[in-house]
Amino acid sequence: MTLASIEKVPPRTVAEVVVANIVDREGMIDRVEIAGPGYVNFFLKKSYWTSVLKDAAGMGDGYGQADIGEGKSVQVEFLSANPTGPLHIGHGRVAAFGDSLANLLKAAGYNVQKEYYINDVGNQMETLGRSTYIRYKQMFDPGIPFIQDGYKGNYIRDIAQEIITDAKDRYLHLPEEEAIPFFIEYSKNNILNGIRKDLEDFGVLFNNWFSEKSLYDSGEVEGVLKALKEKGYLYESEGALWLNTTLFGDDKDRVLVRSTGQKTYFAPDIAYHQNKFKRGFHLIVDIWGADHHGYEPRMRAGVQCLGYPEKNLKVILVQLVALLREGKPVSMSTRSAEFVTLREVLDEVGKDAARFMFLTRRPDSHLDFDLDLVKKESSENPVYYVEYAHARIVNIFRQAEARGIPEPSLSDVDLSLLDLPEEIKMMKLIALYPEVIESSALALEPHRITFYLQDLATALHNYYFHHRVITEDRRLTEARLILMRGVMQVLRSALAILGIRAPERM
């Protein structure tokens, strides 16, 4: 239809010319039809679909793996929540997204590294340590007032209690300035361990935990400042040191060193990105909460100031999660301790349902997470629909085995016996899977896998309800078992990308 306007002939005429010139070297085309205003529809022979099924059933986990990545290395940095409190539900969305994206890129042939950046420097660490310190002192003298901007969550009391169990009143007798560093370190480690545990139970394992403090210790922060100065991008004003980010499209210049002499968080962040580039990643993916979107232009500018190509930096913003309880919004703030933790969601809803929930939405869609609703729908949650499809197939194989029908070898099964529309439908979906992997990876959109899975599960349930795999006809049964093998293989592979289990029975 695009050609039609260039050639100035009706689109159907163009279609006729195209159809007349089709060469079918592999003999896979059954027929071609021109439809509507000028669409050309290709109908492929059944032998093509059965040959794809043979591939899928034979290749095992390798089926669907793409090679668009060509082994290039990608780093996906995500979550990187400040170690000042437990992960909450919003973190869960970012974690599910980042982890699945990494799995997806792996399936598409990239060499992927998952990294968590620990903000273990700065005022918030100070506040954290002081919060625990005061709670500790309050255990001995409840009259001591809490600090104004301290972290109010109960987990701070728990940490203080732990310290008392260990050290009794030892820190009570130290001058405050000597005690605080211990409280900072202890609280940070305690909270990080909790975060690690929560993520592990959520199915998220990082390859690397990168400490912000290490950038100071190694001199990289100073080094970056020096490099930027030599390149002439730094200037002093009002006693502070500024980076000329407006040169690269930011709407104002940014402070790197405050007039107090303290560095802003932006300085180590540039050093961090330099460090990433130096590690040789072909692509660097930063996944942030959408509340940080204003930060992207300055980060891009910082990268360009150092002379790195900003096109190798991809920033994905994940919209925040608005939490509802019985339809009413609940405000969330780590400091005020009003939040639902990821742990609570894991305990109440489960890892699979939570991950699926997060992954059925585009990262830039706003998400209302109604706890009561998710709990209520738990048995009707689409995740179980997909898992059930897998469990049903496994059960068929159990039944077949019990009846003495072993899974046939691919070489002597006659797949041309698969003739039902429902069977063709499943073969087409299996054939689509590699394309889904490729396009999802290119778009960096793991949620497409979720929707594909629901389509595949629908096809399976529909088939299962109307037909039987194990029949009196041995040859037909064998062909159908291979079809089930193919569907099961794809279900497993796709669920693995989402980080959701494929249960053997339900």
Place this chain on the structure above:
RNA sequence: GCGGCUGUAGCUCAGUAGGAUAGAGCAAGUGACUUCUAAUCACUAGGUCGCAGGUUCGAUUCCUGCCAGCCGCGCCA
């Protein structure tokens, strides 16, 4: 005020490199289990794709303006 994201069925959401009759789940209604698992299946109903212009043979998709919601706009992180 400026910027980002979003607005599609009663609800929660897919879908657009511009193209055929806009899809799914839930909720609603009607049906289906002596069979390999009913956490399932079939059918029905449900839409001015936020509003108004523009570009185009053709716009839910691209452009402009407006409206609504959320989020940013520090020498905080």
